[in-house]
Amino acid sequence: MARPRVGLAHGEVGEAPDAFTPAGLAAVTALVARAIAAAGCDLPALVGGKSVLLKPNLVRPNPNSPRSVVTDERVILAVIDLVRAAGAAAIRVGDNPGYGLSLFAAMAGMADFTRRLAEHGAELVHFDAADPVAVANPTALLFDPVPLPRVLLEADVYINIPKMKTHVHTLVTLGIKNQYGLILDDNRMPWHRNDINVKIIDILRVVKPDLTVVDALWAVQGQAPLSGSSVPDMNVIAAGTDVCAVDAVCADLMGIAVDEVAMLRLAGQEGLGETDLAAIEVVGEDPDQLRRRFARPVLSSMGAYPAVRVIEGGACQGCLSALRHALDKLGSEDGFAGRAQATLYVGVPMPETVNLRNVRGQLWCFGACSAPLIYNTKEPGRIARHIPGCPPHILDFYKAYKAAAAPDSGTGTGKDHRTPCA
Structure with a gap:
C-alpha cells in the first residue's frame, strides 16, 4: 500500500495578508499549486465538471486584523483560481x-473580501442559513447522528483550507479541527469540554476532505486561536489528500510532536488516517528547513492577570479553555484597567471546604461545577456572580465582567459583596 503523500511548498512572498498585490497573489497561487502537485493530487481529475465546496477557517473575521485568526484570503483566492482553471x-x-x-454577522465589514470571492468565480454560502442534515454515524463513540450542512452534502468535492495555529484547548488547530466549523452552535458549543477531541474524531468518521490545503503563510502561536501572536513570513503551504497525514506533518513543523495532540492520537488509534511521520512521504521542501518552535498556549489562568485572582478546583479543560479565552481577550483590550482585584473560582470545590477564605473583591464562580460556592455562608450576604454552563460560552465572562464595570452596575469597585447572581 502506497504511503500517503504530503506536499510542502515554501517561497518568499514579501507581503502581509492584509496588504497584498496581484503579484503577491500570483506568488501565493504558485506556492499552492506546487504543494498540491507535490501531494500527487491531479486537480483536473478531482474537480473537472464538478461542484466544489471550499471550507476555510473564517472564525470571527476581523477586517482590521485579518493576519492571525482566519485563513489567508490569498490562499482562498489561489485555491479558487486553481480549481476554476x-x-x-x-x-x-x-x-x-x-x-x-452567524456567518452573515461575522462577515459584516468584509465587503471587499466577499466581492473578491465573486470576482474570482466563487459564491459565499452560509452553513447556518438552513437546517443541517442529520447523518448517521454508527461507529461514533459520542456523536451520532452528525448534523452537517446541506451544501456540504450536495457538493461533489470538498476541499479543506485551515490556518496553521496553536489552540488553547486542543494544542493545535489544523485540518481535522477545521471541520468543527461544519457543525452549528447548538451541537458545537456544549461540547467544548475534554470530550471535544472525541467529537472532532467522530465528525472525521463521516466527513473526510478530498483535499486539505494548510495556510501557513503567516501562522499563529501562543494563546490562539483568538489571542495568539503571528508567526510572520513562514510562507509555507502544505497539502494532501489524507487530512491526518497533513496535520501530523504540520504539527511537526510547529515543533509539536504528534503524540502531544489528542485528536491525532485518536485518529491514528481509530484508523482514520496516517499519523505516523515515518509512514508519510513528504514531497517538495525539506521539513527540517521549515520547522519552527511555536510558543505553546497556556491553558491555566492562575496568576495570568493581577486583576483577577483565579482559583482552579476540579475543573476540566472546557471551563479552563473558555475562561482563558475570555481573560486573554480582556487583557488584549486593556479591559482590566482601573478595576479592583476580583476573585474567580472555576471547577468543583472540595466537599469538606466548600467556602473560600480571604476572598479579595467581588467573587465570581465560573461554570456549573462551581455553583456550590455562589452563597458564602461564612460571610452572610456575600453572593457571588455566577457564569453558568458546561462549559460557559467563551465570551460569557468577558461580557459580564465588562458589564459589571458600568456606572449603574454597583460593582465597578469590586467592593459590593451583595451583588445578585448574574
Missing part, C-alpha cells in the same frame, strides 16, 4: 464561525 463547474466557499455569531 481545473474545470470545476461551480465553486462555493462556506463556514460556520460559531460563538453565537
